[in-house]
Amino acid sequence: MLEAMQRANIYSETLGPEQFGIIQKPLTLPEKIYNQSWLRKIAILVVLAAAWEIYGRWLDNPLLVPPFSEAMRALVEDVSNGTIPSRALSSIQVLLIGFTTGTLLAGLLTVFAFSTRIGTDFLETMTAMFNPLPAIALLPLALIWFGLGVGSLVFVLVHSVMWAVALNTLAGFRSVSMTVRMVGRNYNLNGLRFVGKILIPAAFPSILAGLKIGWAFAWRTLIAAELIFGVSSGQGGLGWYIFESKNQLNIPEVFAGLLTIILIGLAVENVVFRFVETRTVQRWGMQT
Amino acid sequence: MASGATLASKSALPGAGGIKTVSAGSSGRAAADADPNQPLLDVRGVTIQYKTQRHLVTATYRVGFNVLQGDRFVVLGPSGCGKSTLLKAVGGYLQPTEGEIRLKGELIKKPGPDRIMVFQEFDQLLPWKTVLENVAFPLKTTGTLHAKAAQERAMDYIKMVNLSKFAHSYPHTLSGGMKQRVAIARAMAMEPDILLMDEPFAALDALTRVRMQDELLALWDEIRFTVLFVTHSIPEAIKIGSRILLLSPHPGQVKAEINSVPRGQENSNEAAALGREIHEMLFADQIEEAPNA
Numbered sequence: 001m002l003e004a005m006q007r008a009n010i011y012s013e014t015l016g017p018e019q020f021g022i023i024q025k026p027l028t029l030p031e032k033i034y035n036q037s038w039l040r041k042i043a044i045l046v047v048l049a050a051a052w053e054i055y056g057r058w059l060d061n062p063l064l065v066p067p068f069s070e071a072m073r074a075l076v077e078d079v080s081n082g083t084i085p086s087r088a089l090s091s092i093q094v095l096l097i098g099f100t101t102g103t104l105l106a107g108l109l110t111v112f113a114f115s116t117r118i119g120t121d122f123l124e125t126m127t128a129m130f131n132p133l134p135a136i137a138l139l140p141l142a143l144i145w146f147g148l149g150v151g152s153l154v155f156v157l158v159h160s161v162m163w164a165v166a167l168n169t170l171a172g173f174r175s176v177s178m179t180v181r182m183v184g185r186n187y188n189l190n191g192l193r194f195v196g197k198i199l200i201p202a203a204f205p206s207i208l209a210g211l212k213i214g215w216a217f218a219w220r221t222l223i224a225a226e227l228i229f230g231v232s233s234g235q236g237g238l239g240w241y242i243f244e245s246k247n248q249l250n251i252p253e254v255f256a257g258l259l260t261i262i263l264i265g266l267a268v269e270n271v272v273f274r275f276v277e278t279r280t281v282q283r284w285g286m287q288t
Numbered sequence: 289m290a291s292g293a294t295l296a297s298k299s300a301l302p303g304a305g306g307i308k309t310v311s312a313g314s315s316g317r318a319a320a321d322a323d324p325n326q327p328l329l330d331v332r333g334v335t336i337q338y339k340t341q342r343h344l345v346t347a348t349y350r351v352g353f354n355v356l357q358g359d360r361f362v363v364l365g366p367s368g369c370g371k372s373t374l375l376k377a378v379g380g381y382l383q384p385t386e387g388e389i390r391l392k393g394e395l396i397k398k399p400g401p402d403r404i405m406v407f408q409e410f411d412q413l414l415p416w417k418t419v420l421e422n423v424a425f426p427l428k429t430t431g432t433l434h435a436k437a438a439q440e441r442a443m444d445y446i447k448m449v450n451l452s453k454f455a456h457s458y459p460h461t462l463s464g465g466m467k468q469r470v471a472i473a474r475a476m477a478m479e480p481d482i483l484l485m486d487e488p489f490a491a492l493d494a495l496t497r498v499r500m501q502d503e504l505l506a507l508w509d510e511i512r513f514t515v516l517f518v519t520h521s522i523p524e525a526i527k528i529g530s531r532i533l534l535l536s537p538h539p540g541q542v543k544a545e546i547n548s549v550p551r552g553q554e555n556s557n558e559a560a561a562l563g564r565e566i567h568e569m570l571f572a573d574q575i576e577e578a579p580n581a
Contacts, residue, residue, distance in 0.1 A: 177411050179409040179411050180411060185399040187401055188430055197429065204416070285460025285461070
């Protein structure tokens with residue numbers, strides 16, 4: 001205790017910022033390259049393609065597994081002669097119609113569910129019933145109701161998109177913090193203005209997750225539906241292209257079709273959704 | 289609501305007819321501006337009850353007070369005294385089961401932009417809007433000002449809270465104190481009749497809190513707004529408030545309504561004495577409560 005009393009006060013000089021050499025140091029080039037997530041992902045793809053090529057050559061049976069180079073040749077050929085682009089375009093058109101309709105319906109359903117208790121019950125019951133039901137299982141019925149054509153495809157697409165999006169949007173609306181809601185009400189926002197100006201932006205991370213799931217469901221369902229009944233209005237989509245190629249034993253073309261489906265999926269995920277994410281939830285700090 | 293009706297029918301409160309006659313219909317607003325003795329906010333015999341899953345909780349019981357134009361009116365009490373609930377009722381988010389709350393003679397029925405609330409939580413700023421957009425948002429959505437004028441006024445108030453450099457930053461890039469400053473700027477830019485602050489500095493660290501208190505007082509010196517400020521900190525109440533309402537807990541009842549020390553004397557002996565007096569009044573409650581608990 002006595003020793004503690006005897007200690008003197010200590011004062012020290014601190015350096016100003018101008019006296020320091022380096023406070024921030026840029027990363028080295030390899031570190032910068034490794035920090036690019038798309039570069040890391042491309043590296044993974046290259047390894048997978050190499051493994052495929054080696055296995056295909058070792059198996060030496062192009063009817064079972066043609067090597068990667070064969071599939072690529074078929075892909076390049078059918079892309080350059082316009083077959084694949086026109087098939088993909090026809091698929092994407094149908095997809096967009098179904099996806100947009102499904103999303104809009106999901107939006108209406110969610111607003112209804114959020115504003116009334118019976119609406120919540122309705123949405124919950126419907127989702128519990130229909131979300132586990134594979135959309136493709138409704139195709140036979142759809143064919144009877146809407147005939148061979150875009151109508152049936154859109155019907156199953158709407159079914160595959162709507163429930164996932166509605167469920168996520170409702171979960172998002174519910175998780176909007178009480179404070180933010182009170183802020184909105186403080187400024188006399190109510191009804192649709194409240195939904196549009198407060199709820200939707202505040203729940204955007206969940207809504208975006210729902211849209212991603214809905215898009216994946218829709219894309220899957222569409223290809224499967226096309227494999228079953230193929231030609232719609234005289235022009236088949238990618239699913240039909242795969243089915244045709246298989247019937248003609250053009251196995252590299254089958255792989256080319258599958259690759260196209262994957263590539264479109266990757267592009268939507270990494271370009272379209274990434275773009276939306278960086279512009280919205282990431283910029284707003286709602287997602288890291 | 290049934291219990292509320294019976295309570296209301298019994299409420300023959302003293303003074304219920306007295307002050308009321310001043311505000312006459314549509315001229316209420318002008319009268320309030322002209323006559324400094326007309327209370328801006330008139331809270332009379334307010335009992336607030338709300339239901340939880342299991343209980344009907346009485347948060348406040350027959351609380352009454354008047355806030356005058358330019359008051360820094362602090363509601364002080366321990367947790368559980370219903371002070372936040374009372375503030376929410378003034379904000380219009382809750383309806384009292386008994387009694388009434390009038391702003392400039394008008395009964396408060398729902399939230400509105402004439403009473404802007406500043407919350408304790410940092411997430412009161414809309415994360416999808418920049419600082420400037422946040423401050424301009426209520427001005428635009430309520431139709432107070434058009435886009436350009438709203439931006440200009442928002443910028444003025446952002447300058448007032450010293451955040452001009454961060455006008456185009458998103459809230460998640462700001463510190464807690466800065467976020468609260470934006471919230472205060474957003475509330476003041478609306479130039480509401482009364483500013484409602486619900487422990488706005490409670491979530492800040494001690495150093496930042498003191499700075500924010502000083503800044504709020506400096507802003508008051510400049511604009512002379514009316515503020516209803518809720519806190520559970522006695523020193524904060526003495527420093528911020530011009531008048532202090534003391535509430536007892538479970539349920540909240542008015543214990544006292546007293547004047548604070550003059551501006552800038554929060555470190556004086558009088559302030560210390562006042563602090564002790566308040567502390568004793570709050571402490572007395574705890575002794576009474578202990579056997580019940």
